[in-house]
Amino acid sequence: PSATSLFEFVIHNKEGGGVAEETFRNKRFQIHARRVIGTVDLAVDLLEQNDLETLIPALQSLGTKHARYGVKNEHFPIVGEALLDTLGTALGDEFSAEVKEAWVGVYGVIADNMSAGLKDGNN
Numbered sequence: 001p002s003a004t005s006l007f008e009f010v011i012h013n014k015e016g017g018g019v020a021e022e023t024f025r026n027k028r029f030q031i032h033a034r035r036v037i038g039t040v041d042l043a044v045d046l047l048e049q050n051d052l053e054t055l056i057p058a059l060q061s062l063g064t065k066h067a068r069y070g071v072k073n074e075h076f077p078i079v080g081e082a083l084l085d086t087l088g089t090a091l092g093d094e095f096s097a098e099v100k101e102a103w104v105g106v107y108g109v110i111a112d113n114m115s116a117g118l119k120d121g122n123n
Helices: 027-048 052-067 075-094 097-121
Strands: none
Touching: 027 052, 027 097, 052 097, 075 097
């Protein structure tokens, strides 16, 4: 909830607290969601290819860009938890401990390198 202020497209429930369902139908939300999924997909592809020379600078650059939006290091664990919860829900029984561990590793690479970029963006 404390990170929702980072997103101009978030619509809050009028009843006080939480994100309204209309947010998920918002075109800006959908564009952002596709970009996030695209970045995760790119990270998986480049990790499978062992192409860290391409991946690491791209993630650091993305972190630098996100520093301008007010993203902080403390946001990364929250996003990681949301990603794992989403994958767990989507995959159900197929979200084994081994699959979860692999995704924790993927997200760790993303978060660590974007965090390094945040430092550059805040200097």
